[in-house]
Amino acid sequence: MTLSESTNEFKLENCPADCVQSVKFGLNNSQYLLSASWDSTLRLYDIYNNKMRTKFSHASPILDCAFQDQYHAWSGGFDQVVKIFELNCGTETQLQGHTAPIRCIEYAPEVNAMITGGWDSCIKMWDPRAPCVSGSFAQPDKVYTLAVCGETLVVGTAGRRVLVWDLRNMSYVQQRRESSLKYQTRCIRCFPNKQGYVLSSIEGRVAVEYFDPSAEVQKKKYAFKCHRNKDQNYGIEVVYPVNAISFHNAYNTFATGGSDGFVNIWDGFNKKRLCQLHKYPTSISSLAFSPDGNYLAIASSFLYETFDVKDIPPDSIFIRRVTDQETKPK
DSSP states (O other): OOGGGSSSEEEOSSOOSSOEEEEEEOSSOSSEEEEEETTSEEEEEETTTTEEEEEEEOSSOEEEEEEEETTEEEEEETTOEEEEEETTTOOEEEEEOOSSOEEEEEEEGGGTEEEEEETTTEEEEEETTTTEEEEEEEOSSOEEEEEEETTEEEEEEGGGEEEEEETTBTTSOSEEEEOSSSSOEEEEEEOTTSSEEEEEETTSEEEEEESOOSHHHHTTOEEEEOSEEEOTTTOOEEEOOEEEEEEOTTTOOEEEEETTSOEEEEETTTTEEEEEOOOOSSOEEEEEEOTTSSEEEEEEOOOSSOSOOSSOOOOEEEEEEOOHHHHSOO
16 A cells, blocks of 8 residues: 555555564655664665565664665674665675674764664774774663764663763763663654753653753753553553654654554653554554654564563554644644
8 A cells, every 4th residue: 555545654565574673764865764673684665655675684683774875774783793785786795893783873974974883882983985994982881772963972871871972072971971760771862953862761751851961951851751551450550661762853853652552742842742643563663753754654563571462463664644733842
């Protein structure tokens, strides 16, 4: 089904056969979407025509991917190597990556570098023109998530640590922080206006943080509960990890996806939930707004957080055409 036939949402055809770990759009193209998954494939989709354009493989599960430009995609995962795929002609280049699984990959356009973060407690910067490592930077623990915000790099590691780096001068850490949430960090994403970042954790909470260290600005930071519900039978609150965050480029609003199968859209500055989308078949594993803000890619994959599920739903990627009513601050 193409977009014109559906109401406002459809499922991509040729979805991966195992957990979809990451979905990503490019910087300024809303037609093409990458997916990295545990079936060891990187897939390129044309969402306008609901078509898988091409598929590449690693030797083991892929944990993240990113567009460098519209012709090149980078990926990494459990095989510890970085692969660059030439999307038009189908060729690949393999680079010696990390000494443990590669968890995160992002492109930093301001400095024209690819950034990878691994479970070897290391961040690497890559020069895509060479392509080669231009720098390797030790982190205090395993890298779980990272986000690029102009010339700023925010890294979330194990042990609830958050490090803020300046990509123009990686000789020292600009800020060392501790997550204001009590439990393991799942995802960090930066506000498009570059004022701060949003951090999520396994305990169904999200923190809104600001870069400016002044006391006045730090007073504005806050955290809130989400992706929780009351168990009707026992009257207890069930808490779900918040696995994914994605920002709407134009409105500075953001979507969160949880293991409850829900996607919520928030206005972080006014501390308001704008909407909750319908329940998806299983946990939300990744989210990506398109650069033009018209689409939200939603990956729904069972994450083995409970073991009493009889029929595991198939891994799916949904494309939703979002409206201003859902995404624009009121």
